[in-house]
Amino acid sequence: MAIKWLSFYIPLMWSCLCSFKFNPATCLQNETDRLALISFKKAILQDRFQVLNSWNDSLHHCNWHGVSCGRRHPDRVVALNLNSQDLVGSLSPYVGNLSFLRLMNFQNNSFHGQIPQEIGRLRRLRYLILSNNSFQGNIPTNLSHCSNLKFLDLIDNRLVGNIPAELDSLRKLGALGLGRNKLTGSIPPSIGNLSSLWQIFLGENDLKGQIPEEISRLGNLENLAFTDINVTGEIPPGLFNISSISEISVDNNQLHGRLPSDIGLTLPNLRALRFSDNRFTGPIPISLSNASALKEISIQSNRFSGLVPKEFGMLQHLMYLEFAQNQLQDDLSLFNSLTNCTILTYIDLSSNFLKGTLPNSVANLSKHVQVLSLSENQLHNAIPLGIVNLPNLRFFDLSSNYLTGPVLVDFEKLGRLEYLVLENNKFTGIIPSSIRYLSFLSFVFMKFNNFNGSIPASLATCRNLIVLDLSHNSLSGSIPPEVIGLQSLSILLDLSGNGLTGPVPSEIGLLQNLAQLDLSDNRLFGIVPSTIGKCSSLELLRLQGNSFDGEIPQVLSALQGLLELDISRNNFSGGIPDSLTQLRGLKYLNLSFNQLHGMVPKRGIFLNASAVSLMGNNDLCGGITEMKLPSCLITNSKKNNLSLALKVTIPVVVAAIFFGLLVCSLIFWHRKRISRKKNISMPSFEHQFLRISYAELLKATDGFSLANIIGVGSYGSVYKGFLEQVGIEVAVKVLNLQRRGASNSFMSECQALRTIRHRNLLKLLSVCSSIDFEGYDFKALIYEFMVNGNLEKWLHGRNVGEDGQEGESGNLKLIDRLNIAIDIATAIEYLHNGSSSTIIHGDLKPSNVLLDEEMTAHIGDFGLAKIVSSISGEVHRYQSSSTAIKGSIGYVAPEYGLGDPVSKEGDVYSYAILLLEMFTGKKPIDESFKDDLNLHTFVETNLPDRVMEIVDPRIAFEDGGGSFKDCILSVMRIGVACSVEQPGERMKMRDVISELIKIRCSYLKESLNQG
The missing domain is CATH 1.10.510.10 (Transferase(Phosphotransferase) domain 1)
Structure with missing residues (x-):
């Protein structure tokens, strides 16, 4: 009460004090707005950018940051614009005293609490923008008093309750944004009274019911977005008669019905039609081809049937075509017409009833195509070789069809490819070796085909590969060490269901990041290498259906993240290692059909009989009662066997130790002799580098000219240069050897880059360790020149361009x-x-x-x-x-x-x-x-x-x-x-x-x- 009392009397007192010099009415009005702004500032809890520092007595309030005053009334605030200023706090109700305010924009801040009812007193307000904050509570009903409001944006807050029907009195309102809140109830039919409305966004709320027919009265409507609000029923037919509409988005609802056959004629300005994830039926209207501005047709996950209109090739602006998961039928001659769509980027026709052959005309599609998915259809024959004419293709999915023959595509020409999905077809022949050129490739799915031959070792060059699934083919030969040691693999390596032979390479230990490894149902043999214990990220390990022998490796206890382990149908022998009880997270263990014997543990996963399978191991005993195994008999034979084992083992161990010491002594003596002969001034390099002298570097950099400096670091400067002998631009890092630590830095960089090679590491072309023309030591490293400079300059400053000059x-x-x-x-x-x-x-x-x-x-x-x-x-x-x-x-x-x-x-x-x-x-x-x-x-x-x-x-x-x-x-x-x-x-x-x-x-x- 005291605050409200002061807010009334302070302006009055001020008016009396200043009446001797100023017009009393003007003074009172000026002070009313200033005090309202001060109250606004007091409600701000954090101002990290300090944008409100200017709000002080040294400046007139019309000069405060974000405040604008009018021309006719120069002391009255007409705009308050504090968009994206990182303000934290509540919105003071005293903003309701800014009676001349026309614009209030607090978008992209951290306001919380309720939207004050006092905003309803702002009769001149035209733009109210409070989106992307954390406002709570209901939408104030008395916003309906802001009769001049044209733009209302409350998107992305935490507002609850119903959409107020009273908003129908805002007859000048053009844009209504209430999406991404927690609003409930139904869409009020009174929205149809907002005759000036051209844009409405209610998406991502918890609304229900049907779209009211009254919306068809919005004759100026251009954009309608009712995405993900749980509405049901049909779209009001009158909506398709509003010729001004350019975008309709009703994705993720429960709408049904058919699209009008003349939709492209009644909506000639349509640019985007988004009807995905509903229950629409019937054919796709051919008339959509008359909407010449159409850029996007997204109708996936419905029940559309019939043919895909070939007339869509007339849509010159078409970029996005998503018809997946419907009941469409076609022979893919559609692609012949789509070649006219010169900016087409996304094509998804998966999960339909498309038949026939992928036509050669795919080679003439837009060079902008990034996504091409035709999975889960009824396609046959081979992949057309012309697919290589899509240089920007990133996602290529032809899975679950009837495609046959060898894959002869030259993947080297699809250098941007990230997803390659060919699984569930009838491909034959070898896995194409050209895949090795796909440096961006991350996912390869080729399972359930008839690929034969060996796994190409060159797959190891795909250094970004995180999933490789070649399961259920007819592959033979051994597992290439380079592939099973591909360290980028982090999600899945599945080679199961083939005819692979030989032992598992010890390089398996390099899969330290892999989550799932499946080598089951092959012809692998030998012992499981102990290096598998280094695969510390494994969650699923399947080795069943092979001929592995020996004892179950103790190192499996190191796989603490393991959830499923299946080594059934092998030739493992010996007892069940107690180390398996240490796998705390293990949910499923299958040891069945091996040659295991001895006592079954009563700890860890072995306490859950339903999680363990032991059948086919007839010499196991003990365990918990639920496993229904025979009891273990303890006899003196064990003691006799132990005594015999000791008599044999001890002499063998002693001899082995003696021999080992002898070998170590010889090695030590040999290395000591060699070390005396060595005299190395810097680390050697595995690869042959360019031989570059100091004189050549001096010439390449114009005498290490200041104009060529492109960077300065802790231990030296970097120059741009041109090596005439090889005709390339280089970056030359010259060490300041007077700086302490520079020589060590040089050695460290040489040692680190000695053997490593990776597309995302700066390539070291050469080093120069010499004497300059003045007799001083000189050390430099020569790298590839990067024309776009460093990330620091792109993020925070001026950047060096291709010409070496700085620019914005x-x-x-x-x-x-x-x-x-x-x-x-x-x-x-x-x-x-x-x-x-x-x-x-x-x-x-x-x-x-x-x-x-x-x-x-x-x-x-x-x-x-x-x-x-x-x-x-x-x-x-x-x-x-x-x-x-x-x-x-x-x-x-x-x-x-x-x-x-x-x-x-x-x-x-x-x-x-x-x-x-x-x-x-x-x-x-x-x-x-x-x-x-x-x-x-x-x-x-x-x-x-x-x-x-x-x-x-x-x-x-x-x-x-x-x-x-x-x-x-x-x-x-x-x-x-x-x-x-x-x-x-x-x-x-x-x-x-x-x-x-x-x-x-x-x-x-x-x-x-x-x-």
């Missing part, structure tokens, strides 16, 4: 950032697990990520790298002995500050900070981070509700709906999960890659869906 940095779109994030993660995963030694980068940050002409990311600067021996775990250091923390502030893992040794988890932390920086646009040392606030906690405290408030504003404009927000939210969650304080709780890099690829695929599909 371009904007990285969301999809660009996703691709770069995946590239970096792939490189880190390779460093950690992709070679014989583990390499810790130690200084991962944007300035060390270089971008080539295709914006592919390459990690560079290994000056702080450390190599961990794969055998001993020893860390080889090529740095000074200083105990100071190495790395860059903000990116260094917190445990390093406590003296912990370098680790993979430290690189994961640095990657997480880089990832969050890429998507928030904030550096980890941002000035706004004070006290305990850092980039990790900043993002974590804003998830999930305020994620759109912290996204980099440069990509926020791309917001195309829920898919954009979902993508950002998923990426931010990965960044938070990888930067938690405890190293052991951080995500594994292979899981990061898998999740990011899923996010990218989902976003691409939704982006194409939105045109």
Whole structure:
């Protein structure tokens, strides 16, 4: 009561004080608006960008940030625009005193609480934009008093209750956005009274009932979005007579009925028709071809039948064609007409009744096609070779058809392909070796065909492969060590149901990131290699139906994530190892039909008889009662056998130890002799490098001209140069040997890059260790030149272009950032697990990520790298002995500050900070981070509700709906999960890659869906 009393009398008192100099009426009006703004500011709890600092007595309130005043009434506030300012707090009811206000825009902030009823007093208000906040409660009914309102946007909040019928009095309202809330009830028929309405978005609420017929009265309607609101019944027929409509979205409801046959004539301006996931029936109207502006037809998951109109080839703007999961019938001659659609990007005709052969005209489709899916139809014959004319194809799915013959496609020409799905057909011949050229390939599904021959070892060149399923074919030969050791595999390797022979290569231990491994039903033999114990991420292991022998490996106890283990139908012998009881998460264990004997344990999974199968092992005994096995008999024969074993074993062991000591002594003596002969000034390189002299580098860089400097680091400068002898541009990193640690940095980088090769690592072309023309030591590293500079300049500053000159940095779109994030993660995963030694980068940050002409990311600067021996775990250091923390502030893992040794988890932390920086646009040392606030906690405290408030504003404009927000939210969650304080709780890099690829695929599909 006291506050309300003061709010009434303070303006009055002020008017009396200033009446000696000013017009009393003007003074009172001026002070009313100023006090209303001050009350607004007091309700703000956080202002991280300090945008309200200007709201003080030193400035007239019309000059405050976000405040605009009128021309006729220069002291009255007409606009309050604080869009995307990261404000946290409630909305003060005193905004209702801004009686001249026409625009109120608080989009993309963190306002909470209820929308104040007092807004209904703003009779002049035209634009009310409160979207993407956390407002709660009901929509104020007295918004109906804002009779001049033209634009009402309350999208993406937490509003509940019914849509007020009183809103029908807003006869000037043109746009109504209430989507992405928790509204209930039905769509009020009174909406049909909003005669000026041209856009309405109610999607993603908990509404019910039918779409009211009264909506057909909205003669100016252009965009209607009722996606995912649980409405039923039919679409009012009158809606199809509103000729101004350009977009209709009613996805994910329970609507039924038929589309009018003349829909393309009555809706001539139609651009997008989205009817997916409903119950529509009948044919697809041919008249849609008359809607010449049509870009998208999305009708998947319905019951449409009949033919696909070939007239769709007349739609010059068509980009997205999604007809999956219907009952359509066609002979695919449709493709002959689709060749006229020159910007077509997405074609999904899967799960229908299409017959015939995929025509050769597929070669003439738009070069923009990224998705082509014809799975689950009745296609036959071979894949047309012309498919290689689609250079941007990323998703290619022909699964579950009747396709035959060998696959003769030259996949080298489909360099962007990520998904290759040919499973459940009748393909024959060998697996095409040209797949090895698909550097982006992530998923390969070829199961249930008749492929023969051996598994090509060249598949190992697909370094981004995370799923390889070649099961149930007629493959023969041994398993290539290169394939079973492909460390990028993280989700599935399935070679089951073939005729593979030989032992399992020991390289299986390199699958440290793999979740599911299935080698069942082949002709494999020998013992299971002990290296399988290194596959620490396995959740499913199936080896049944082979001829493995020996005892069940004890190392299986190391697979603590294992949920299912099946080694039935083999020749395993001996007892059941007690180590299997240590697998705490195991849900299913099948040991049946082997030659096991002895006592069955009574611990772990063996306490659950329904989870264990032991049949076909007739010499097992004991176990819990439910297993119904005979009791074990204890006899003296065991003692006799033990005595005999000791008599034989002890002499053998003693002899083996003596022999082992002798061999070790000889090896030690031999190495000591060799070491005396060595005199190495720098690490040797496995591959032959260019031989480049100091003079050649001097010429290539115009005498190390300042004009050619493209970067300056801790230990030297980087120059752009041109090597005439080979005709290529290079980046030359010249070490400042006067700087302490520079020589060690040089050695560390040489050692780290000695044997590793990966598409996402900066390629070292050569090194130069020489004397300059003044007699001083000179050391330099020569790299490939990256025309698009480094990531730091794209995110935060000016960027070096192809001509070497600085210019304004371009904007990285969301999809660009996703691709770069995946590239970096792939490189880190390779460093950690992709070679014989583990390499810790130690200084991962944007300035060390270089971008080539295709914006592919390459990690560079290994000056702080450390190599961990794969055998001993020893860390080889090529740095000074200083105990100071190495790395860059903000990116260094917190445990390093406590003296912990370098680790993979430290690189994961640095990657997480880089990832969050890429998507928030904030550096980890941002000035706004004070006290305990850092980039990790900043993002974590804003998830999930305020994620759109912290996204980099440069990509926020791309917001195309829920898919954009979902993508950002998923990426931010990965960044938070990888930067938690405890190293052991951080995500594994292979899981990061898998999740990011899923996010990218989902976003691409939704982006194409939105045109």
